[in-house]
Amino acid sequence: MKKYELVANNIKKQIISKYYAKGHILPDQQTLAHDFNVSKITIKNALDILANEGFVLKTSGFGTVVIGPSTLITDKDAPASNFEGLTTQEGADRVSSRVIKFDLEFPNDKVKKNLNLNGEEPVYHIIRLRLLDKAPFILENTYMPVNLVPGLTQSVLESSIYAFIRDSLHLKFAGIARNIQARQAGSLDISYLNVTEDTPILEVEQIVWLVNGTPIEYSTSRNASNKRAYYLFETN
Known part of the structure; x- marks a missing residue:
């Protein structure tokens, strides 16, 4: 598994556990990069995965907002x-x-x-x-x-x-x-x-x-x- 996939999975677990609740704005990419000891591009790729899966919403000038997990999506x-x-x-x-x-x-x-x-x-x-x-x-x-x-x-x-x-x-x-x-x-x-x-x-x-x-x-x-x-x- 690639590094950005591991980071995405870790953030996903934090969202599912409600460490980051719905409506919460995630730390900026620089902070996340420091926390996970990875590059900013790794964080960007991880957030792209989470956005594609409906866990977060990336908005220009506002930040990355937690909106998932979606109630419409099942494990199937x-x-x-x-x-x-x-x-x-x-x-x-x-x-x-x-x-x-x-x-x-x-x-x-x-x-x-x-x-x-x-x-x-x-x-x-x-x-x-x-x-x-x-x-x-x-x-x-x-x-x-x-x-x-x-x-x-x-x-x-x-x-x-x-x-x-x-x-x-x-x-x-x-x-x-x-x-x-x-x-x-x-x-x-x-x-x-x-x-x-x-x-x-x-x-x-x-x-x-x-x-x-x-x-x-x-x-x-x-x-x-x-x-x-x-x-x-x-x-x-």
């Missing part, structure tokens, strides 16, 4: 704008992966369009069942350009693809677009998510970009609607 919900990956969000000790498909393919027109590919550029086609505490959780169907993610292996798929991209390939994610919709359960959902054809399914379709604007992932993730939801927190 995930930030709609987050693209750290499930392993980072839930913890490596809780998340495991079962690889259903791992092939090299020439993409169809839809995948080409979403990954901005020209000609016959091969992609990885990956289907994984993600398990949380050993129980079926999310079914992922992912396409990634082979030239952007060299060296992808079965062992990587069984752990964290995003960690491999960040730590081994030293690539940085910069943006994400998501389309979240309700769907009917399909045959793969029924086979792997322990659902029936009547179970409402939540599908997240997404494209992820690197800092240079190149799309590195086009995927859909599906889960039973009672297992996971997504929230968005915005400020004016």
